[in-house]
Amino acid sequence: MANNKFSSGLMLSLRQLRRSPLMIVVHLSVLFLVILWTFPTAGLLISSFRDKDQLAVSGWWQSLSSSEQNIIGRTSAPDQQVLLDGKYVLSGTIEGFALQDTILRFGWTSKQPEAYQVNTIASMKNAGTLTVSSDGQYTMTSLVPFTGSRGKRVFYTQLTSPKFTLDNYVEVLNSEGIGQSFINSLTVTIPATIIPILIAAFAAYALSWMRLPGRGLLIALVVGLLVVPLQMSLIPLLQLYNTIGSYFGVSAKTYFGIWLAHTGFGLPLAIYLLRNYIAGLPKEIIESARVDGANDFEIFVKIILPLSFPALASFAIFQFLWVWNDLLVATVFLGNGEHELVLTGRLRELLGSRGGNWEILTASAFVSIAVPLTVFFTLQRYLVRGLLSGSVK
Template sequence: MEATPATKSPLTLVTHLTVLLLVALWTLPTAGLFISSLRDKDQLAVSGWWTALSSSSQSLQGRTGAAPDQKEENGVYVITGNLLGDTAGRVSAFGTTSREPEAYEAGAAADLGDGATLTVGEDGAYRLESPVPFESKRGQRVFVTAEQPPRFTLDNYREVLRSEGIGRSFVNSLTVAVPATIIPILIAAFAAYALAWMEFPGRALLIAAVVGLLVVPLQMSLIPLLRLYNGVAEVFGVPAKTYLGIWLAHTGFGMPLAIYLLRNYMAGLPREVLESARVDGASDFEIFTKIILPLSFPALASFAIFQFLWVWNDLLVAIVFLGAQDESLVLTGRLVNLLGSRGGNWEILTASAFITIVVPLLVFFTLQRYLVRGLLAGSVKGG
């Protein structure tokens, strides 16, 4: 009897479609942000990122040459030049007043009065003619509607890194995020091993306390923690607004999840491996460093992703423990300031926002293969 090909259940199809939808909802805004950050600021102001590869119609304003630029040709005074300058594009219409910026088609002659005419070609070249000498030293104002090809540039990134303080804030965020990710992992790994494999009085109570701390809101404990730290800092003569304070704060907020996640993973490791190591004379420290840590790398990487993303995107804790001074401002705080001062400059905001997310993206894609294994920690016991 011939086997009939397996058919996918409706639930499987719905699951796949849902995953594709979630991926699209996450990917499209990120791609749009990146494309917008590379676009010319004039084109970005008039069209969306999805039109980045097509020509855009822009309204430009310029002036012709003035009286010193005129030349006499066969009794006629002429001023020539190009309204587009070095910018590529095709002029479709032009005008001499803001009320009628498209009064004339490209190539037509506009009557300026007193016998003077203005002609603008499709390439932006203009010819201003008059039977009498020009006297204006400012030139004729001209409004041009031009179709311009897509333009991409790195100038947006250069400006935000040099002029807007994003470079300094990027370094500040790294200075906060890297230690605030490593310190809780180091402490929690030792605690998780003790709670998983070492017998001592009160172990069950400590595990219950860790689980209980997972539900404590950050906002409820932030002010007591700040007062405690300020009191200790005053006793030891340590400045209050330092990186040490925010490292300790993020360590305290991240420890419950780190211990819970690592303890569940370590408890699921095969007991036979540890018992064999003890028979061979290995100490708890040797078992921890040579066996447990290498086997627990998926859980360590999973927590590192969560902790790094949380610290990198944090604003509240950074403002409380570091302050809002310009020299200590992290990237999230800098973006908030830019929204207030440069809210209309989309090229600045998009470039700054992409600089903010590029590091979390690199961290996630580097360690994402360990994420699911770490999240499933403890769900299946080792044999």
């Protein structure tokens, strides 16, 4: 019996799909958008495991194919030279050359690093010669002795096989202060997510079910605050913090200060989402509770909060992601001290003043999004439900 019902339902679904070509277009469009949004993340993930030198010469879509790289190698030290047929000779394998790679071209001067094909004889100064083979073997000759404490430079272009490594992650995770910055980010993000949710939930209930003078004006004010740029209020708010801090003899740049800042910046959206959701709850439930003698606080705690969990989870995701990835507010209200840097600030410091370690950016991105991804996948089933419920009112 159950199999017959399943078969009937499947046949009905197939007939409906045939009748509606638009559904196919919709499904293909959604699939296309998902793939389009996934590509950058996939590229970032692949790049985070690639070798630094290969990142500089090829894109992530070429990660499985060999790439050409221009490299400066060195011969053996001059004390390894031998005198052969009246010429001083250095020979061996170019230092740093990987046996799995292949040399394509070479040169002995930086002006012409690819002037010669492998296995050809390059003429050098003092009637010297240089020969390089594809497997990294070289022979350098000169009529006068080689001098110096280091080997002579050899410029060559090699075909490098794909390389995947964990070095980028090791460098990020082993960097000094990364653990403290991770704790700092959690210290900022968790209270800055919980506090605005609590305040906004109370405000949303009041604006939905309590009789207040000027309630419509307050709702319009909240909607208007949604479009106020955060950057406009940073300096005035910091000046206010400094004034209050100097009055009480305390520093303005504290965790409590940044919690209040994130709370103020996140409240308009929180109140807007929660108010629309709470206002859409069945009126009969509220009236029945009041008939049974419940006051507003009891109704809010025992009825509104449990029913509003999808909306609360939706805003929690947005607020957590925004605060965790924030750098501007954390820099302004917490500072750049060694013990105050959040994770985004620490990762910025790893790049150096001139961005010299740019190859760790991809690994840093995945290190920083590990916690937000965990929060998102934990609460994502409530996200769409909460947003849709709060958007139709």
